[in-house]
Amino acid sequence: MEETHQKDDTNSEQESEVILPPSISDGEKGILFKELTTILSRKWEKEKTIVFGSSELDLLLATGFDIRTLRDVIEEYKNFVQILGLEVIEFIFNEERWYCLKTNYYAPSELQQSELIVLGIVVGFIEEDKTKPITTERIKEKLVVMGKMKEYLVDTSLRKLSRFGYLQRIQNEWSYNYRTLIEFGEEERKKIAEEFRRI
Amino acid sequence: MTDPNVTEEEVLNEDHVSSKIAVEESMEWSELIFQTLFELEKKYSRSIKKKEVVNVKEAEDDRSKVSNAYLYLKNQKENLIDSALYEEFIDMSELREISYLEQILYPEKRLEDFARNIAKMCRAVFYTASKNKINIKNVSEIFTKDIIDLQSEEQLVKFIMKYQSFITPLKNIHLSKGDIMKIESEIISKLRNKKIKKDDLESILSTAEAEFLSKMISEKRIQVIQEGDELVFTLLDEEKLEEGISSSVLLSPKKKEQESEKTWKKLIRRMIPIQNRNQK
Incomplete structure (x- = not known):
């Protein structure tokens, strides 16, 4: 009986042990990279916001790797997709690390003209003075009061920008969401602020 | 027509005094000119930075104040300030023209340009365009069931007419x-x-x-x-x-x-x- 108990114990130990791949073969890597391309170019809807790619946790669960191996694999994958003019981007969404793909060069945006204008106004306000809160009223003051845009169009654009992950509203104040930071770098945001001063 | 009572020595002394006064005056004048140059340079660089347009009359007055300044400048530093000021006069003129043009253009047009410029700066996220859900409601709408009597020619004809687009003709x-x-x-x-x-x-x-x-x-x-x-x-x-x-x-x-x-x-x-x- 004791022997069987001992056997049981060793089995459970073996099951709980996570076997880490010491090195991944080239063939496995090929399959892994193909799967990564598929998963990182997917579009999801999480809590009424659109997100792209995959969370690190999901990748860990799917691959069974430890965090260091996964990050090493992603580092290598970055070189692989660079040839295609793509870039692996890390971003934080809901306090979780996510990975997605981004084009290295100019690519047409998903946004319509009115949404681009509203986004530009918010970027202009934020870059001009980060301490001053950006409320919907302030945006409308700039666009609607001057008769440049209709009020309903500003509201719809703000809703869409929020859903697409460009902007987020916290306690009646608008701020950047992950996607603005991904698609518009620091330099680009400064240029937008310059353009904003002219309108 | 010199005064006969005044000796030659006195004349020479007078000339010396007058030339001394002239030099002192020119030194004061050049300092004044440099001061004006310096102030104007500050004024215009500040206005250009803030994109504040100085009107044509004021700018023209400022320009005429320093138009002969180059005659009184002594060293390289002063020359550099003079050339910087002239560059700012040009920039101000351009800024004025742009602001006039902007006032002429419709605000909608300016916003359109703004949107286009933002779109140009975008390096978009790469993703495969697809929906995450299949709209089940639509599927059920397509596949409805029609119960008809196969013996009734009238019902068959009606059925054929209704689903004409789904029926493959024999020749096909x-x-x-x-x-x-x-x-x-x-x-x-x-x-x-x-x-x-x-x-x-x-x-x-x-x-x-x-x-x-x-x-x-x-x-x-x-x-x-x-x-x-x-x-x-x-x-x-x-x-x-x-x-x-x-x-x-x-x-x-x-x-x-x-x-x-x-x-x-x-x-x-x-x-x-x-x-x-x-x-x-």
Whole structure:
């Protein structure tokens, strides 16, 4: 009986042990990279916001790797997709690390003209003075009061920008969401602020 | 016309004093000019930075104040300030023109340009365009069930009219050469050297088979001769073509179609050419 108990114990130990791949073969890597391309170019809807790619946790669960191996694999994958003019981007969404793909060069945006204008106004306000809160009223003051845009169009654009992950509203104040930071770098945001001063 | 009482020495002294005053004056003047240059340079660089337009009259007055300044500048530092100021006059002129143009342009147009410039700066996220959900409501809308009486010709016609776009016409059904040969050999085995009444023939043949029979007769591979009520089928490989008056028999095939074929095909009637021996 004791022997069987001992056997049981060793089995459970073996099951709980996570076997880490010491090195991944080239063939496995090929399959892994193909799967990564598929998963990182997917579009999801999480809590009424659109997100792209995959969370690190999901990748860990799917691959069974430890965090260091996964990050090493992603580092290598970055070189692989660079040839295609793509870039692996890390971003934080809901306090979780996510990975997605981004084009290295100019690519047409998903946004319509009115949404681009509203986004530009918010970027202009934020870059001009980060301490001053950006409320919907302030945006409308700039666009609607001057008769440049209709009020309903500003509201719809703000809703869409929020859903697409460009902007987020916290306690009646608008701020950047992950996607603005991904698609518009620091330099680009400064240029937008310059353009904003002219309108 | 010199004063005779004034000696030569006194004249020389006077000249010296006057030239001394002139030098002192010019030194004060150059300092004043440099001061003006310096202040104007500060003023214009600040205005350009803030994109504040100085109006034409004011700018012209400022320019005329320093137009001869170059005559009084002594060192490189002063020259540099002078050239910087002139560059700022040019920049201010450009800024003024742009602001005038902007005032002329419609605000909508300016916003359009703004949006275009933002779009140009975007390096978009790469993703495969697809929806995450299948809209089940739409699927159920497409696949509705219609219960109709197959014996009722009126209901069948209505059904066909309703789903006309989903029905594949017979001519569009693609058959391979093997399929055609198979159907033809089946027809031959059914009809070869047999005497069959017209009603029996309708029950033996399906619509597609009737179509093929018609085709084979017209290609002169099968000969059909009418003997009273019966039709005699012979292969033309075996016997020579009998001469006679050509006529046709209208067939309404009643054989049940295969599952893939639609029931509405029953409505289609086929004409098959025959030769009437009695009227020979």
